[in-house]
Amino acid sequence: MEVSKEQMMQVVLEAYPRASSFDEALHEAMDDGKMGVSRKENGVFHAIMPCPAARFEDEHHGYGATREDAILQCAYFAFAGTSEIQPSFM
Secondary structure, X not given: OEEOHHHHHHXXXXXXOOOOOHHHHHHHHHHHHOOEXXXXXXXXXXEEXXXXXXXOOOOEEEEEOOHHHHHHHHHHHHHHOOOOOXXXXX
């Protein structure tokens, strides 16, 4: 199943209704989940969010060509409760 960037952003915004912008929602997700972001040797960013922030049992991972894309994918997986999607923008 493909998911657009806008759909992923909507899920993250809904998880943080007090955020005044998408960037603020991402920062809250990073703070809540103590999300870490690193760059892999092939130029792909990797984001990881431990389970407590997402209320699920496993860590959530996201990958992207940019830091924001990796964080967005990671937060989407965490708050949508699934990793059974392929982001259409990746």
